[in-house]
Amino acid sequence: MGVLRLAHVDVRTPDLDLSTAYYTEVMGLSVTARTADAVYFKCWDEEDHHSLRLRYNPRTGLDLFSFRVEAEDDLGALETAVERYGCHVTRVSRGESVGQGESLRFEIPSGQTMELVWDVERVGNLLGKRSPAPVPPPGLPGIAPPRLDHMLIHAEEVAETGSFFRDVLGFRLTEQVLDGNGHQLGIWLQRSGRVHDIAVVNGPNGAMHHWAYWLDDWDQVRKAADILAFNGVQIDQGPTRHGVTRGNTIYFFDPLGIRNEVFTGGYKPDPDFEAITWTEDNFGKGLFYYENVLSQRFLTMHT
Amino acid sequence: MGVLRLAHVDVRTPDLDLSTAYYTEVMGLSVTARTADAVYFKCWDEEDHHSLRLRYNPRTGLDLFSFRVEAEDDLGALETAVERYGCHVTRVSRGESVGQGESLRFEIPSGQTMELVWDVERVGNLLGKRSPAPVPPPGLPGIAPPRLDHMLIHAEEVAETGSFFRDVLGFRLTEQVLDGNGHQLGIWLQRSGRVHDIAVVNGPNGAMHHWAYWLDDWDQVRKAADILAFNGVQIDQGPTRHGVTRGNTIYFFDPLGIRNEVFTGGYKPDPDFEAITWTEDNFGKGLFYYENVLSQRFLTMHT
Amino acid sequence: MGVLRLAHVDVRTPDLDLSTAYYTEVMGLSVTARTADAVYFKCWDEEDHHSLRLRYNPRTGLDLFSFRVEAEDDLGALETAVERYGCHVTRVSRGESVGQGESLRFEIPSGQTMELVWDVERVGNLLGKRSPAPVPPPGLPGIAPPRLDHMLIHAEEVAETGSFFRDVLGFRLTEQVLDGNGHQLGIWLQRSGRVHDIAVVNGPNGAMHHWAYWLDDWDQVRKAADILAFNGVQIDQGPTRHGVTRGNTIYFFDPLGIRNEVFTGGYKPDPDFEAITWTEDNFGKGLFYYENVLSQRFLTMHT
């Protein structure tokens, strides 16, 4: 019971048409709804209403990120816990948000707005529930990832934000990078049984580093790189491998400069998995195992 | 809370040396303990004491299969539930089983012995917890899967066994095959958030069809096939793709005729995932999507 | 100098529309010309006019197969050699065949019609010659192989047909299967520096077993299998690996029952490569390394 997985990311874009063209034609998401100032997207294997909302705003930025909880009752229990920690929680009623029912919203210690939701509108995946083909129809446009995977946010006080996620929301630590004084520079946290659902790395409060889509294997990573280059998309790093999480990855920028990732691999931690610890001098290969380098662009650019 | 994942499979072999040679040199597991009549094995990425026990016995067969629960308290709650269903539960004390503490044992409606355990001896994976390499050392012998994935057992009454797993043990149905009268011929069940942890298919009570190791991708599937053929192992089916679960797979027989599988792929069901239903006339491609055939050897041979 | 590579295969089909739909939508070839009774196809990376001609005829069958020679002068030299061997050679003038200039035609000892051509119409590949993208545009329909690779024909007297290809046409033997008396059951021959351009296996004179398209890797083989199954195409064998040639492969049937193959892998023989010899008792794994079986359907069905 409790928090289940990353549900959707809501971001602002100054050019909704351009962003929409990119997320449909290059990333290969499908549009599930449009309102006056926003477009909603999902991946082909996702069953919920959306996993990405783009909203027009003159300034690029993160509106919020939303995690789904496992049971309806979890909302009440988590509301109590978050308020006890000292965060003000707002209940957003059914009808106020497109594609979902009641949710909780609050500001986490590092300043981002987080949402918890259980009641999401089901629209179904592309394959259906009756003797479905095990692969999507050939010829889906773009990268066409099956689903949203995780995100990475910044925090000035990584340990404090980590405590909030762990002690209040029940996340579990899978990996951490410590500086020479034993302070956390970065943490990787999971609730879904995958290697991470959210990561927090030292940086300005309120900032988002990237969100990531799942790909099924290394060959899909190459296909993604081919599609990105074919479309003139700027690749930030990769195809490469992470030391942290073991995953294979590409980082790249959407047309408005927001960093996206495609990710595959990782491992399957038990809830009582003993976390992995990286020393700061190994952070280079923790970040990019092949390059063994702390890329300044990677570490300093964010949304 | 509750059942977490498949922990270990305990089988009997009339030739412990031959079986041990196969599971180490061809499958690529490592031996973690030996007793007078048994050998214990684990995969390179597993942290627990073992995921396979081979015990000498003149007749090949399944001793039991064991699932790990998430918390120590789960044992008591599940004991109550299983006894309330009408199964007799035996508590196996710490010290009676190699590599683990107290456990529950009981016979499920289809006649196999099932075990539940929380307290397992941690021996650690091959990579460690301090700035570990994200890949195992090059040159591991054999197929070297990272971990055990799932198993398939037979039941004369699939629906009855399914009810036990779902109502008593809290498993969730991800896929089912129905005959023309709407009776379940096969069911796929999960607790771990993966596409299945155990499957139950119509067949003789007490029988096991196979257990499966996880591989990371389709290329590892080919590598496995190359290693199997190189060692003269009889392949039952594959490399191919399942319709049910979407996974890529090879089935093959160990030297004593016990069926093994290597498996990759699948999807990521939420706990409230609406199950997929296959009609009987689609079972052929549900089983083997490329061949579209109900192989008699596959359906009738078991342990 | 001399014979260069397989250029095109010309076959008959009783349903030109159905065959055309399959070769464009499932195989993913493009149509380059149509006449009253024939359709011409090429792969996306081929620069010549066509590599497949389908001609309407009430009865399925092979019209001819065509090899390109390296230089214009090769035609005269090869005409002399073929006639000296005792085959009657017909010169087909420019204008008589769509998409190519003058060619030679003759019946080989096993009864099939073979053509040699140098002057082929160039239509260019999909990428062009000016700073081209290294990958085709995303979203090509079907399997979309880059090019034709090789073919396999039958012969009642394999050794005699082999002598013709080797002594008269300059092909080189890369692999052979010998029966217990040392007679050739099958031979694999190359001119292009790849593992084979044509193979000859014991069977009825005049018959064709299959032609094959090149795929770039094992992942493309899976993608091909997914597309075939998605379209309900009957797979004959595979995805699997050959012992002979080492290639990865799938065999399957077009809608009129003509066998196609997709193939990748192999090695790179020098012109003086010492041929590999398979004994008859190893032919099973020579054919299909994973299955280790002489499939009767594979050995007895042909066009």
Next chain:
Amino acid sequence: MGVLRLAHVDVRTPDLDLSTAYYTEVMGLSVTARTADAVYFKCWDEEDHHSLRLRYNPRTGLDLFSFRVEAEDDLGALETAVERYGCHVTRVSRGESVGQGESLRFEIPSGQTMELVWDVERVGNLLGKRSPAPVPPPGLPGIAPPRLDHMLIHAEEVAETGSFFRDVLGFRLTEQVLDGNGHQLGIWLQRSGRVHDIAVVNGPNGAMHHWAYWLDDWDQVRKAADILAFNGVQIDQGPTRHGVTRGNTIYFFDPLGIRNEVFTGGYKPDPDFEAITWTEDNFGKGLFYYENVLSQRFLTMHT
């Protein structure tokens, strides 16, 4: 007839033990001979005596590169052609070079020493000629490429060196990069029917940029990257894709700073293939399609 393919590369190393350890344990070559000051290596699928010679010398550098010719008579014809061009040719007699018979040596216009040889000692590959396994034995150490593929040398006058390779030695141009004045900055040349056997890029005369080993696919490229990182080898660029040649690649440095490449992919040019032309402003993506960048380290470091 004529030049066939790259046969071996002979380089100098100040630390023969360290270099030998790297080329056997990390690259995964096998040692076929040792003399007082040199070690000879081959890949597992190569049948000739060696494809790499390392010779002790206080200063790292290229001794020579050697191409095999198709027939014994080619040596005389090519000697005449090279001398007519104005290069002095030395005949090296059988017995003077380890692992091969008579050869020709001469300095090409860009200053490197080139060798031509036909008579090479055959030692056979790892699989043999009798019903061989189609895959090498599992567990070969290191990257274990099947064979040497191509090399890249520098020339102050690319066009002049290109003319020598094309007009005198019969190489064919597959791709070229032109500056704004139409001068060649880089050329890719083939004799073997593959996309390139040698490339020449603007840079100091006498210098070598890298030589490359063939890998079978993108998954082998990742495996190579994993092995390189595991061994702490410095990667120069990749895993990535070339625009020129379309290949997938990693560049990296041996322990003495000599650049190696692993390469897969490409296409299959006919002898009369019309060359592809890249404009200088597209050179970035011609070099590295994903990064779209002219890496200074890549362009300026050489041996």
